[in-house]
Amino acid sequence: MEKIVKEKYLEWLESDYIDEKDKEELKSIENNEKEIEDRFYTNLSFGTGGMRGVRGVGTNRINKYMIRKATQGLSNYIEKVSGEEGKKKGVAIAYDCRIGSVEFALNSALVLAGNGIKAYLFKSLRSTPELSFAVRELGTEAGIVVTASHNPQEYNGYKVYWKDGGQIIEPQASGIVNEVNKVENFNEIKFISEEEALEKGLLEYIDETLDTKYIEAVKEQIIRKDIPGKKDFKIVYSPLHGTGRRPVQRVLKEAGFESVYTVKAQEMPDGNFPTCSYANPEDPAVFKLGIELAEEVGAKICMANDPDADRIGIAIKNNEGTWIYPNGNQMGLLLMNYILENKKDIPTNGSVISTxxxxxxxxxIAKEKNIKVFRTLTGFKFIGEKIREFEEKKLDGTYLFGFEESYGYLIGTHARDKDAVVSTLIIAEMAAYYDSIGSSIDEELKKIYDKYGWYKEGIIAVTKKGKSGVEEIEKIMTSLKNHREKTLLGKNILRIKDFEQSLEKNILTGEESVINLPKSNVIQFILEDGTYITGRPSGTEPKIKYYFCIIGKNSEDAEKKLKNTMEKFENLVDSLV
Known part of the structure; x- marks a missing residue:
């Protein structure tokens, strides 16, 4: 174990700033050098949107001390760039169901108050999209949401939003990161009690009036209000122990869906996620209880949100009686197609944003429908940035819909982040409408494939934990970027896009062009048969992800081709480590 790691561990163990209970946790690992190293070899990274990590005591863990440090950095930035006006506008704070979320949110509020910045704190858990909505509705300078989204239950996190309601981008992102990194000692953190914050008017709890405003904004996105049989259309819903329960149940009821069945065992908030330790709607396993309920009541669709209700996955029963799970890309295409075919008065510069x-x-599809497509880096904050640019007339476009493959969608501009509440509502509407005309989501998806081609997508996510894992991921990315051959997996490469170098190279002609996006650690190969292969480290988990898209002759051919491509590439990557 490095000397500096041991010194940092002892510093925390002996500090008056660390609670006795937390010191006991540190004492319990005093003979475990590997655990001490993992907790103290680095500071939990405050990236360009916030931070996410495993709960625990240490510099490489999420805890109230690291939350306070992050909030002090945010406070310093607000004071530096926004002055007294920004401090008066304040910061809105929301939190989800995860263990520690209430404590972390209150600690954030009390550090802000200690810096003379007003904190608006929700009284109980709220969704991430409602926080995005609240920032603009309340006119605050910034926003914080305490959540680890869909990560396993041992995680929690902290995301920062700016006054436009979107996650922080440049210049705020690097500006806040720099201020957070400048906070080197706990004695630099300003912190007051809840009682003092309330007395000084620096802490205000947000009441349910804002919930109603948010729900009304969501309902404005309804496309077809009068669908025959809507009130009897059966839907099974699960918030997966998270924040979606109240807003989703409410908006579906107010929209006229009277046959919604919530999975009781997953209905109430619980950060232990007892029925699904990985509360991720991308995982078919989370639908087990929902499908059992659907079979019991006769529903053909199940919907589930992640814990902070910004993402949604579905399961649908096809005509053969089999339950299938449309992936994030498929749902994005279905929603886009539904909007374009049913929404009235689509503007001539209507635009869809994806990644x-x-x-x-x-x-x-967009070309045939005569709408524009804008591509951003991975992360919905970049989609939110494009929405703002449309509204400020910096780009020629009118926002219609945005989606990313990781099950995140936004219909409307009431939020500047993905919103599973409005997505759940519009998917319910879409399913009920197709049912009313004798069709289904599954059948409509097949129609899209028959018309535009049998595209098939897949993802491989490889977990690489700890210091050694970070080094392995760096080695793999370096190897992929240094790929010098003109073929990959036995196929000619047409183009390589190195997003860290902002460079696209045409392999056939040797021509190079600039990629007009922020630099990012991503490499993408486009092959002669239309195959796309992309590699990028996850920004929220110790993982490296590989994204694939192929085009097949039909469903069976596409499935076979995708499987073969993914297996070959995985073998290639394994040889790089």
Missing amino acids: IVSTPMLDP
């Missing part, structure tokens, strides 16, 4: 790792299939 560089989302399906290329949206391009031929």
Whole structure:
């Protein structure tokens, strides 16, 4: 174990700033050098949107001390760039169901108050999209949401939003990161009690009036209000122990869906996620209880949100009686197609925004529908940035819909982040409408494939924990970027996009062009048969992710081709470590 790691461990163990209970946790690992190293070899990274990590005591863990440090950095930035006006506008704070979320949110509020910045704190858990909505509705300078989204139950996190309601981008992102990194000692952190904050008017609890405003904004996105049989259309819903229960149940009821069945065992908030330790709607396993309920009541669709209700996954029963799970790309295409075919008065400059790792299939659909497509880096904050640029007339476009392959969608501009509440509502509407005309989501998806081609997407996510894992991920990315051959997996490469170098190279002609996006640690290969292969480290978990998209002759051919491509690439990557 490095000397500096041991010194940092002892510093925390002997500090008056660390609670006795937390010191006991540190004492319990005094003979475990590997655990001490993992907790103290680095500071939990405050990236360009916030931080996320395993709960625990240490500099490389999420805890109230690291939350306070982050909030002090944010406070310093607000004072530096916004002055007294920004301090008066304040910061809105929301939190989800995770263990520690209440404590972390209150600690954030009390550090802000200690810096003379007003904190608006929700009284109980709220969704991430409602926080995004609240920032603009309340006119605050910034926002904080305490959540680890869909990560396993041992995680928690902290995301920062700016006054436009979107996650922080440049210049705020690096500016806040720099201020957080400048906070080197706990004695630099200003912190007051809840009682003092309330007395000074620096802490205000947000009441339920804002909930109603948010729900009304969501309902404005309804496309078809009068669907025959809507009130009897059966839906099974699960918030997966998270924040979605109240807003989703409410908005579906107010929209006229009277046959909604909530999975009781997953209905109430619980940060232990007892029925699904990985509360991720991308995982078919989370639908087990929902499907059992659906079979019991006769529903053909199950919907589930992640813990902070910004993402949604579904399961649908097809005509053969089999439950299938449309992936994030498929749901994005379905929603886009539904909006374009049913929404009235679509403007001539109507635009869809997606990401560089989302399906290329949206391009031929958009071309046929005569709408624009904008691609951003991975992360919905970049989609939110584009929405703002549309509204400020910096880009020629009118926002219609945005989605990313990781099950995140936004219909409307009431939020500047992905919103599972409005997505759940519009998916329910879409399913009920198709049912009313004798069709289904599954059948409509097949129609899209028949018309535009049998695209098939897949993801491989490889977990690499600890210091050694970080080094392995760096080695793999370096090897992929240094790929010098003109073929990959036995196929000619047409183009390589190195987003860290902001450079796209045409392998056939040797021509190079600039990628007009912020630099990012991503490499993408486009092969002669239309195959896309993209590699990028996760920004929220100790993982490296590989994204694939192929085009097949039909469903069976696409499935076979995708499986073969993913297996070959995985073998290639394994040889790089």
